[in-house]
Every structure is written in C-alpha cells, then in structure tokens.
Amino acid sequence: MKPTEDLILAFESSCDDTSVAILDTQYHILSNIISSQVSHNDFGGILPELASRLHLKNILYLTETAIQTTAVDPARIAAIAVSINPGLIGSLIVGLSFAKGLAWSMNIPLITVNHLLAHIFANYIGNPDLKPPYAALVVSGGHTELVCFNRGTEFQVIGKTLDDAAGETFDKAAKLLGLPFPGGPVIDQLAQSGNSSFLALPRALNRKDDHNFSFSGLKTAIKTHLANQDENYIRSHINDLAASIQTAIIEPLVNKTVRWCKNHHIPTILLAGGVAANSLLRQWMPAAAGKHGIRVYCPPVKLCLDNAAMVAAAAVTKYRNGKFSTLDVNAFSTKGTKEI
Ligand code: KG4
Numbered sequence: 001m002k003p004t005e006d007l008i009l010a011f012e013s014s015c016d017d018t019s020v021a022i023l024d025t026q027y028h029i030l031s032n033i034i035s036s037q038v039s040h041n042d043f044g045g046i047l048p049e050l051a052s053r054l055h056l057k058n059i060l061y062l063t064e065t066a067i068q069t070t071a072v073d074p075a076r077i078a079a080i081a082v083s084i085n086p087g088l089i090g091s092l093i094v095g096l097s098f099a100k101g102l103a104w105s106m107n108i109p110l111i112t113v114n115h116l117l118a119h120i121f122a123n124y125i126g127n128p129d130l131k132p133p134y135a136a137l138v139v140s141g142g143h144t145e146l147v148c149f150n151r152g153t154e155f156q157v158i159g160k161t162l163d164d165a166a167g168e169t170f171d172k173a174a175k176l177l178g179l180p181f182p183g184g185p186v187i188d189q190l191a192q193s194g195n196s197s198f199l200a201l202p203r204a205l206n207r208k209d210d211h212n213f214s215f216s217g218l219k220t221a222i223k224t225h226l227a228n229q230d231e232n233y234i235r236s237h238i239n240d241l242a243a244s245i246q247t248a249i250i251e252p253l254v255n256k257t258v259r260w261c262k263n264h265h266i267p268t269i270l271l272a273g274g275v276a277a278n279s280l281l282r283q284w285m286p287a288a289a290g291k292h293g294i295r296v297y298c299p300p301v302k303l304c305l306d307n308a309a310m311v312a313a314a315a316v317t318k319y320r321n322g323k324f325s326t327l328d329v330n331a332f333s334t335k336g337t338k339e340i
C-alpha cells in the first residue's frame with residue numbers, strides 16, 4: 001500500500017509491552033510491532049525495573065525493524081507520538097526519552113498521549129468516521145472506567161472502579177486458581193466449556209443509580225471459597241470456576257454501561273483495553289446494547305492489548321489540530337483518563 005497521508009511514528013512502553021507503530025492520518029496501519037516481555041511470567045506479575053531495562057534493550061531494534069520492513073522513507077514521518085501516562089514510571093520514561101530524541105533529531109513535532117485514551121482511539125482504526133457522542137468502557141489491567149465523549153476529545157468520567165480493576169481481578173483470580181499470568185486470556189479460554197452457574201459469586205454496587213464498579217469483594221469471595229477446597233477440587237472444576245468468575249466480572253460491566261447509555265440516549269459504545277479482548281464481553285455487550293438500538297464497536301483483539309498503533313491513532317486529532325508537546329514534557333504515573 002502506498003499511503004498518501006502524513007505518517008506518525010508511535011511508541012508504547014507504559015507496562016510490559018514494547019511496541020512501535022507507523023500509522024497514516026487516515027488510521028491505516030503500516031506497521032505495529034509488539035514485543036511482549038515474557039521474562040515476567042516466572043514472577044507471577046510485572047517487575048518494574050526489569051520492564052524498564054527490557055524496553056531500553058528492545059526499542060531501537062523494533063524501530064529499525066518497523067522502518068525497514070515497511071520501506072518507509074523516514075522523511076515522510078511527520079510526527080512522533082508516545083504515551084506518557086498512566087503506567088510504570090521507569091517504562092514510560094524509556095519510551096518518552098527515545099521519542100524526544102527522535103523528534104529532536106528529525107526536527108518534527110512530538111505528540112504525547114494518555115494511554116487510556118489511546119486504548120479508546122484504537123476503535124478509530126478501521127472506523128475512521130466514528131463521531132461522538134459515544135460512551136467508552138476502558139477495561140485494562142490497571143483501570144476500569146466508563147467515560148462519555150460528547151464532542152471532539154472532550155469527555156466526562158461516568159464511573160470507575162473503587163478498588164481492583166477488571167483485568168487485575170482476572171489476574172488475581174487466576175493466581176488463586178494456580179493459573180499463569182496474565183490470567184485474563186487463560187480464564188477466557190477455560191470458561192468456554194464451563195458452567196457459569198456453578199458458583200454463586202457477588203456483584204457489587206448493584207444499585208440502578210450507581211455507575212461505579214467494585215471487584216475486591218468478588219476477589220475475597222473467590223479466595224474464601226477456595227480456602228475450603230483442595231487442589232483436586234480446583235483441577236476437576238477448573239472450567240466451571242473460570243466460567244463463574246468470568247461472568248461475575250463481565251456482568252456488571254455490561255449492565256452498567258448499557259443502562260447508562262440507554263438512560264442518557266447515547267447511541268454508541270466503544271470497548272477498549274486488554275479486557276475488551278474477552279470473548280464473553282465481546283458477545284454480551286453487543287447483544288445487550290442491541291436490544292436498545294445501541295451500537296457497539298470493539299477493536300480486533302491485537303489492538304485491544306497494549307500496542308503503539310493505538311497511540312498513533314490517539315495522536316491523529318492532536319496532529320490535525322497542531323497540539324504538540326515541547327521537549328521538556330515529563331512522563332507521570334498517575335491513574336485515570338486525562339486529556340493531556
Ligand atoms: O490493556 P492491557 O494490555 O494492559 C494494561 O494497560 O493494563 O490489559 C492487560 C489486561 C490483563 O489484566 C489481562 O489479564 C487482561 O487485560 N486480558 C484479558 C483478556 N486478554 C487480556 N482479560 C479477560 N479476557 C481476555 N481474553
């Protein structure tokens with residue numbers, strides 16, 4: 001493909017994936033390379049210092065590979081984009097420092113984006129004509145937020161988790177079941193042949209006027225239940241346990257999002273973040289929303305997980321509006337969806 005649009009070279013390094021992408025301003029992906037740091041798997045979670053060092057080790061090679069495999073003339077790259085919050089501070093600094101160096105040496109603008117907004121903007125890849133109003137459910141390893149965009153990139157946070165994030169709950173439940181990290185994809189797979197009514201688990205904040213989420217009670221209920229069982233029980237009921245846990249996490253996400261959109265006449269829902277890769281959420285949300293004429297968009301699985309194409313997608317509007325960052329901009333780890 002020969003793009004006629006300006007190109008954005010983007011970096012994502014907020015957690016344990018180093019990713020480099022080239023996207024044009026019509027949201028066509030030319031390259032989206034993701035290097036996942038499997039070294040953390042031995043530790044059952046992400047080691048921040050190890051993550052920073054691996055980003056540093058990989059980022060130049062991945063950038064050279066993206067340029068070489070697409071045979072893009074670097075002179076066609078019009079801007080550098082990078083996510084600068086939220087995330088692991090050391091990891092963010094590696095990506096930002098590399099992006100700053102490139103922007104300075106190539107004499108092109110630097111565009112900094114919020115990682116959660118980037119997850120939402122992954123929906124523009126393949127749907128470049130999407131327009132607000134829409135609600136976005138951002139469900140990742142560290143975040144669970146329901147936000148509503150009324151116009152442009154202006155938005156309000158409708159609800160968020162008061163404790164654990166949806167992805168974190170998948171990961172912690174998997175750990176209790178003796179399953180590997182990250183737990184979400186494993187539970188998703190095991191749940192395919194399980195009975196979701198096997199174990200009754202709590203749904204928190206179950207009032208019609210409450211748009212927040214809470215998963216720590218669910219985690220405690222799983223822990224308490226398993227404390228009375230032996231390994232044999234877990235092994236022989238693993239599919240049913242996975243299905244029960246998955247449904248307990250997904251059901252409030254679907255019910256609260258659809259209810260809010262129905263009550264506020266919002267016609268469109270965007271799913272975003274790693275948990276948007278979940279097969280039950282991808283089936284249930286469109287089915288529930290469709291009953292009220294609400295349309296649901298969801299990026300392909302690869303674009304739900306951390307990747308740099310979504311960072312470039314979030315940078316497109318800023319590029320068009322000339323909203324650039326200066327080279328003294330800092331990364332910061334603060335949680336939440338923010339326009340920056
Ligand atoms: O967005 P993401 O790649 O990284 C963060 O920004 O956190 O999300 C990672 C999270 C992990 O908690 C992982 O278990 C979860 O997304 N996840 C899933 C699935 N695939 C990834 N959760 C449920 N079902 C899945 N298929």
Ligand code: ZN
Nearest residue numbers: 140273274306
């Ligand atoms: Zn993410």
